[in-house]
Amino acid sequence: MKVYTKEELNNYELSLTYDDISLLPTEVSQIKSRTDITIKSEFLGVKISIPVISSPMDTVTGITMASELSSLGAIGIVNRFDSSLKEIFSNHKVVNSDNNVNGIKAVSIGLNSEEELIEKLAERKFIICIDTANANNSSVLKKCEQIKKKYDVKIIVGNIASGSTLKSLVDAGADAVRVGIGGGSVCTTSVQTGIGIGQVSSILDVYFTRKEQRLKIALIADGGIKSAGDVVKAIALGSDMVMLGRMLAGTKETPGEVIKYNDQLWKKYRGSASFGVKMKSEFIEGEETMVPYKGPVKNVINSISDGLKSAMSYMNCLSLEELQEKAKFVVLSNSSYIERLPKK
Template sequence: MSEIEIGRGKRGRRAYTFDDIAVVPSRRTRDPEEVSISWQIDAYHFELPVLAAPMDSVVSPRTAIEVGRLGGLGVLDLEGLWTRYEDPGPALEEIATLSPERTTARMRELYAAPVQPELITRRLREIRDAGVTVAGSLSPQRTQQFWKVVVDAGVDLFVIRGTTVSAEHVSSRAEPLNLKRFIYELDVPVIVGGAATYTAALHLMRTGAAGVLVGFGGGSAHRTRTTLGIHAAAASAIADVAAARRDYLDESGGRYVHVIADGGASVSGEVVKAVACGADAVMLGAALARATEAPGRGFHWGPEAHHAELPRGERVDVGTVGSLEQILLGPAVGADGTTNMMGALRRAMATTGYTDLKEFQRVEVVVAPYDPR
């Protein structure tokens, strides 16, 4: 791939965001009712290619159950307020009413409460008792400490999620998590990420992960480009990781690792483009934080917003547009892509003549920068 000269001493590869590309219609069309958007990871089948992001503004036990009932997968943040407080309601209400200048300091105080193992067990069992697939997320830093509690609670899918997760973390202060050994010894499938490059994703696939989250600081509540100068353009990152999946499939003799877009897809057209670039599913944060049932009450934030030393995110006002069912399955209340997201994906696939997600990953795309202003 050609590089662009930034200056005499530095060259860089051109990368593309979702706004830079568009899906191309084909000669064949289909009825939307004949299109399947279901997917399966390990033994778990889902009617919708959607994971609700493990963020306190998005997933509570109640919303995890509702997303599961609708056909997706809700992932609970096992280091969030739900595992720090018996009743996180007052803390969530306070965060939603904080003035901007007080938000970071007060969130640090609220999240300073310790994670309670018994609450991890209770929350996961509440989801399990509802009869839906159970998924919980830990950061790489806390996985060693709490993984056994999570597994004993009956989690179906274990998610290890960070801003970036490496299979080769180097530390002189503590022994890093050995992902390959950990995943090999675990009895449940593991989804791990984020990764944003071909090489990083390939190394994560070699650990035995069932799925790789693709993204780095691209979400609505992230500010890593501002604070660290690091950013991964979503369309290019997904395409790169999809290439790693293809090559690992050959290398491993047929083992398929699922690619899950994480960040950068907050409206339906971006979900469509994520799958077109090679994603098997999408992890949605801001899109679901807009639901009337969302714990964030119209606000959205992630763990980066209350980091003790260097926040790389913030609380953002995303508003409320409808119920989880309206957001995922419709009917749409407008043409802005925030509701009936799965209906839009189904119609895009029908318009281009594809019947399932894996086929749609082969759709033609073009570089067509778009500025809605």
């Protein structure tokens, strides 16, 4: 059996995703308790307790979700279809010590968002996420440059599948990039266009491009996350943050009503490029579905925190930086992956 470093895994002959790999402890752990471990870090100047950021989807992150995630030490990006921000600004609601509304740290915008909104976000030092499916686009780069030249603000752009254009994003002023195309559970981009590679390979390619070219930009693993274990793998591979969509979908704090059907509770979940969002028959790259109601988002965040700390105790790592330095991987056969799944 071959044990891979990140460098070796990056040169693997096939495109890999989370289910294809597993972390492998290679030393005796000296950690007595998970309480000795810290998963605190900093992202674009914001101190966080867990490296999790929510997807700016209209069925995932509104004002309520972003505020709750902030209180839990994570970051939520309010979706660009949410009208609540304009109402808050116009009503002069109370802001917190960071001059942000209700503790919210990040808000997404589109390429055609009003200048007045961008100005107000910049004034309050919100992180701005230019929410597009393809960051390798001159319009995205131009928008990023325009905002950076005019305002002192941190900007997230997305998405990319490899590091080939990473320097162009940095030169345009991007502070963070969402890595992954086609890996979302309700994203049909790869099916519709044939574009995209496995999430593991995407992260590694961008990570080593950043390292080799000595670029200053944060990496957000975006797509394909199904469990706390996938979050651990994404961080170990070199991501600074992990974006969650489906894992947060269906929780109490997501926008939308709880629906009762067949004696079970559900909530709506859909991609940002689905018909339900676009409301017109143009090219659709997202699907709509229903997910079981999960209760408070706090439970999901706590389970991720526990899983991450537990993994780090196996790997003998006291910090996220140490996890990234020590990480060793194996590539799984399909049977090996299936063997590891809980049996009913």
